[in-house]
Amino acid sequence: MAETVSAGASGGVLGGRRSRQEAAWGYLLIAPVMLGFAVFFLIALGASFYLSFNKWDMLTSPVFNGLDNYRDVWRDGEFREALVNTLAITIPHIVLRLICAMGLAMALNSNIRFRSFYRMLFFLPVLTMPVAIGTIWKWLYDPAFGPINSFLRRFGLPEPEWLSNPRTAIAAVVIVLLWSGVGYDMVIYLAGLQTIPREYYEAASLDGAGAWQRFRDVTLPLLTPTIFFLSVIGIIYSLQVFDLVYVMTRIDQTNQLPTVVYYIYEEGFRNFRMGYAISVAWVLLLMILVFTFIQFRLQRRWVNYV
Amino acid sequence: MVPKFSTRVNRRSLLGAAGGASALALTGMLPKIGSAQDASAVEPYNGEEVTITYGFWDMAQEAAITAQLEAFKVHFPAITVEPQIVPWGDYWTKLQTSLSGGESFDVFWINSASLPVYASAGALLPIDAVVGDGGVDLANFAVPLVEMYGWEGVQYGIPRDFDTIALFYNKDIFDAAGVAYPDDTWTWETFRTVSEQLTDADAGIWGAGLQTSWQENYYNFIYQNGGQLLSEDLSTSVVDSPEASEAFVYLTGFFADELTPTIAIQQSNPVADTLFPAGNVAMLPGGSFRAGTYGQADANIDVAPLPQGKERATVTHGLANVIWSGGANPGAALELVKWLAGEEAETILGESGATVPAHAGLQQPWLDANPDMNLQVFIDALEYAHKVPDPVVGFEWQIKIQEVVIEGFAGNIPAEEIGAQAAAAANEVL
Known part of the structure; x- marks a missing residue:
């Protein structure tokens, strides 16, 4: 379609009319999608942006208060705490996930028995609802009755109180995020591994490269585009973690490990400060944009595109 | 990949259109919420066929409410009431979003802490018209319960039930240990001593079950020790008083010595x-x-008054039915609220055994529904019950206190500092 239109734009009268007609059809055909996009995304986005400059409790009309919300976000100690928690989850989560998933993918890319079965096994948690995952893991972490601590007890190891101590809670949440997300990364890695031509390995072997050298000098460089993609997607996802902490670390209205999105929820829906909550959401969006921008900038230094 | 004709609708005009539409959407939907009117201005129900919704959160009361609504239908055959249960975890979110979306429950449950928030926002219909000469005699309800649902001299709700706190105990555990059951002579010391006696880590038994809920835990003990939650004018929290601090230290001791399940255990196992x-x-x-x-639980459970500190005390609360000010059928909603406050509806509620009816003189059916337990202690407790103060700024201060207390119970901050830190945290939002 794009071709016809551009041809029409430079064409004669007849072509112009035809192209206009075709363009009209084009608009007509994408109208349902665009309408949905406009109503559920663009308008909502615009409304949210406007409301972020308002004091709004969701019960009475919004009152415009300029940059007050954003100024408050800047000074808000609780927001900062939530941000620190979020980063403390995100950084180990992403690093460990990229490494574990690569190991898994390489293991499951070799000729072992029941390969497809294992691949399915590791991918299953990806398809499970986060709330269900959180609920199950909460039981696994139970200090008195949970299997994890009774296992540690049997070997006389220290038994952490997992979810009720903010420090161990970070580890607990990271473990669950890893468990539930590693399968996705593994599948993407597998796809990446399978694009590496076998000849490269043969050539490397002929030149006397051992397994480690083949990995370091062939596999790793050729996987950099995959690693880059996964880290961008992973960080965007991880900075928005909510369901898991909502289900796992909350107890009677309080949360040992509030994250940024949890804080947005709390401010908006519990403390009746929806305008403020929305401005926090925009700040988070901005941060994600900055993170992603930096990643795209840095990729030039380390990502190899063949 | 971007088709060329997209340049005709350029980004700026698209964003502009979105912005304009957003503004339209905002002005169109928002002012619907607070249509300030009062019940005297409401057109009385005229007998036409209408359907209204009734929102509440407690699954345990579903049967009772169904029975109430069937009885209501007998009196008002043309009014169909659709019960809508939203579990507690989602109830307030649902209420807020549905109110701001302009499509909410006609009649719904509210708690005292939320009343000032919703009343001041104009989301509730004043019900003065059905009170007094209008049919409902507020003298039938305990004063603290009625006061919870008035705001700035206007009544918004009629209490439907009330609760007080007492000490449930498992008779089998007491029998096995050969310890006498709790009674009204118990003090803080007795409670502590017996908790120690009954705790048996090897058998997996804790003497005491101190919940994370403020209402069923530390509020009672603060009042028993002569403390208060807020100052008289509701402007500052006074949980840093020596009385309140002492209560926090006393309770933290149960957690520190593992006489009660730790916070970590309660995270996945709510004690109650x-x-x-x-x-x-x-x-x-x-x-x-x-x-x-508990009447239906496997365990052999009975109940005694809470152990007393310097004085006897418990906190009390009750829920009320209120009306959304933006509903399409306020007349029918008023009839429902009025009827729910009457003897017939309250008797049905009591007979279900799920909660104590608020209407005076109608507690007997509730007692009869659970004859194996000495439930009279809950009704007697009203005599020494305190109402939790509800400032207009909402209930965030209670959560601020809770955050500190949970940290203290978990052993992350010293017990002696709980009161001071909690008061400071609460004062930030008051």
Whole structure:
């Protein structure tokens, strides 16, 4: 379609009319999608942006208060705490996930028995609802009755109180995020591994490269585009973690490990400060944009595109 | 890949259109919420066929409410009431979003802490017209309950039930240990001593089950020790007083010495819902609303007054039915609220055993529904019950206190500092 239109734009009268007609059809055909996009995304986005400059409790009309919300976000100690928690989850989560998933993918890319079965096994948690995952893991972490601590007890190891101590809670949440997300990364890695031509390995072997050298000098460089993609997607996802902490670390209205999105929820829906909550959401969006921008900038230094 | 004709609708005009539409959407939907009108201006129900919705959160009361609505239908055959249960965890979110979306419950439950918030926002219909000459005699309800649902001299709700806190205990655990059951002579010392006696880590039994809920835990102990939650004018929190601090230290001791399940354990095992009815906990300070469930539990449960500190005290609360000010059928909604406050509806509620009816003189059916337990202690407790103060700024201060207390119970901050830190945290939002 794009071709016809551009041809029409430079064409004669007849072509112009035809192209206009075709363009009209084009608009007509994408109208349902665009309408949905406009109503559920663009308008909502615009409304949210406007409301972020308002004091709004969701019960009475919004009152415009300029940059007050954003100024408050800047000074808000609780927001900062939530941000620190979020980063403390995100950084180990992403690093460990990229490494574990690569190991898994390489293991499951070799000729072992029941390969497809294992691949399915590791991918299953990806398809499970986060709330269900959180609920199950909460039981696994139970200090008195949970299997994890009774296992540690049997070997006389220290038994952490997992979810009720903010420090161990970070580890607990990271473990669950890893468990539930590693399968996705593994599948993407597998796809990446399978694009590496076998000849490269043969050539490397002929030149006397051992397994480690083949990995370091062939596999790793050729996987950099995959690693880059996964880290961008992973960080965007991880900075928005909510369901898991909502289900796992909350107890009677309080949360040992509030994250940024949890804080947005709390401010908006519990403390009746929806305008403020929305401005926090925009700040988070901005941060994600900055993170992603930096990643795209840095990729030039380390990502190899063949 | 971007088709060329997209340049005709350029980004700026698209964003502009979105912005304009957003503004339209905002002005169109928002002012619907607070249509300030009062019941005297409401057109009385004229007998036409209408359907209204009734929102509430407690699954345990579903049967009772169904029975109430069937009885209501007999009196008002043309009014169909659709019950809508939204579990507690989602209730307030649902209420807020539905109010701001302009499509909410016609009649719904509210708690005292939320009343000032919603009343001041104009989301509730004043019901003065049905009070007094309008049909409902507020003298039938305990004063603190009525006061909870008035705001700035206007009545918004009529109490439907009330709760007080008492000490549930598992008779089998006491019998096995050969210890006498709790009674009204108990003090803080008795409670502590017996908790120590009954705790048996090897058998997986805790003497006490101190919940994370403020209402069923530390509020009672603060009042018993002569403390208060807020100053008289509701402007500052006074949980840093020596009286309140002493209560926090006393309670933290149970957690530190593992006489009660730790916070970590309670994270996945709410004591009142799992460990106590399963027989892992000997004593549980709990609300009257738990009696119905405990009557059917496997454990052999009875109830005694809370142990007393310097004085006898408990906190009381009650829920009320209120009306959304933006509903399409306020007349029918008023009829429902009025009828729900009457003897017939309150008797049905009591007979279900799920909660204590608020209407004076109608508690007997509730007592009869659970004859094996000495539930009279909950009703007697009204005499020494305190109402939790509800400032207009909402209930965030209670959560601020809770955050500090949970940290203290978990052992992350020293017990002596709980009061001071909690008061400071609460004062930030008051």
